[in-house]
Amino acid sequence: MKKRVGVIGTGLIATGLIRLLSTQEDLCVSGILTRRKIAEMKGYPKEELLTNSAEELIDGADIIVECSGDVLHGSEVIEEAMNASLPVVTMNAELQVTTGSYFAAKGIFTEAEGDQPGCLAKLDEEVRQMGFKPVVYGNIKGFLNQNPTEEDMRYWSQRNGTSLGMTTSFTDGTKVHIEQVLVGNGLGADISDHGILGLKADDSRSGGEQLAETAEKEGRVLSDYILSGSLPPGVFITARHEEEQQDTLRYYKLGEGPYYTLQTNYHLCHLEILKTIRRVIAGGGILLNNSTSPRLSVAAVAKQNLAAGTNIAHGIGSFEFRGEAVRINDEPSHVPIGLLRNAVLKRPMEEGEMVRFSDIDLPDSFALHVWKKILNEQVAHAAK
Known part of the structure; x- marks a missing residue:
């Protein structure tokens, strides 16, 4: 029997996920919660499943995916879902760093793979299984303008098919700070004494090594990012390994050490949410949350x-x-x-x-x- 997935939100991520779920043999969309007028949403994927009732959404679901992008609304609905003992998967780092620690103490509440924090959490699992000890959890950002003009943001919003607010938060650094705070809280890392550094770097290896030197000088694991217009929009971890592995790691083209950078060259947003849904259903546990005691x-x-x-x-x-x-x-x-x-x-x-x-x-x-x-x-x- 297919597992029933209730989706909160009808934006870019939610719409892509709904379309994808409709093609799966083991999963199906059971309801779609929106605050828009349903009568005005003709042609929306699975429009017959649209509802304005959180109770209706929750009653028909085995698992909830929250990707509304709204901290206040999302928190209210997640509270109802978790009170009904449903597991919740989010792609809403904004919500995670605001109210997520409360939900982390209530039950199964996890960020999904697909956005940078979830991808870093998955990469962290993999590198630790190979014996690496992370020193830097790194995000790769292509462009930064802390105070962009509305004219520019409207242009890029229309060109990329993203909302004006989403485009602006990507550009002014808000989004990457949110993402790296979630990573820091969830994976036990910190920021530098000088705040998030966002070093300019031509490649993740050199940028990761610079951040690693700062991390070890300050005596902490760092959650940070590098700024590069030429790198793919992925994530990386710069880590140490045992000294006796140094020759082998050099042969594997990871460099001379003592720092080794492992990178994921993509994050595919709604496409990767499926992996976390299946992880939770299979009893695989939480991928990432904001921790119950955020710093x-x-x-x-x-x-x-x-x-x-x-x-x-x-x-x-x-x-x-x-x-x-x-x-x-x-x-x-x-x-x-x-x-x-x-x-x-x-x-x-x-x-x-x-x-x-x-x-x-x-x-x-x-x-x-x-x-x-x-x-x-x-x-x-x-x-x-």
Whole structure:
């Protein structure tokens, strides 16, 4: 009997996944949760399965896949699904780094392969099985502009078929900071004392070695990225191995050591979600989550000078804010950028300033309550 997959979201990733699930012999789409008007979605794949009811979605599913891209809405529905004892797979790193640690303590809740964090988690499993000891978990980013213009972002959004917010968060660095915070929390890594470095590098080996030198100088495993316009959009791990393997690893074309870089040259988003769905169904356990005791978060930082009373529709992918990785204990009053929705600034802010809870009026939400719970637990844990 086919396992029934309920999908939250109808965006780029969700739509691709729904089409793919419709061709599988062991899996099927059982429901698709959307907040759009169903009557206006004629021609959508499996339109007969569209619903505006989270309860209906959950009642008909064996497993839930959340890929709405919305932190607040996604958190509310995941809470209902996990209260119904359903396993949840996400491709929503934004949600993971905001409320994911709460869900990690509730049951089976895992990020999927396909986006960079899940691909790094899978690569981590593989390199550790071969005896490597990771020093750097690396993402490969092709372009960075921390304050792009709306005109440019609209052009690239239309050209690539992605939303304006998604395009902007990719460009201004918010997305890669979110991804590497999830990797850091989930795989036990950290950021540098100088924050995420994002070194320019012609290849992952040289970039990985530079990051590894910083990691060992600071005495930590780093979650970071390199910036290269010529490399494929994959992930890499730079690691050490036992000294007696050095000659063999040289023969295997991994270099002279002591650092060895292993790379995955692709991440195929919705296509790879199937692997994680099957992993969970088969009892393979969690691939990656934000851990139950996160040390890292993604703060909202102003991209421009902003006046008191400014209305902020959303932080991620906006032209007012970008996300920056921080240690929670260093910045306990920061506002996670995933919570920055329908908010109002209480005071003027200057470009480069980090938003704190005292600076802003945030509407009440389930996600906000969850974050406060996570923060209180983390502060208490650090005080022990």
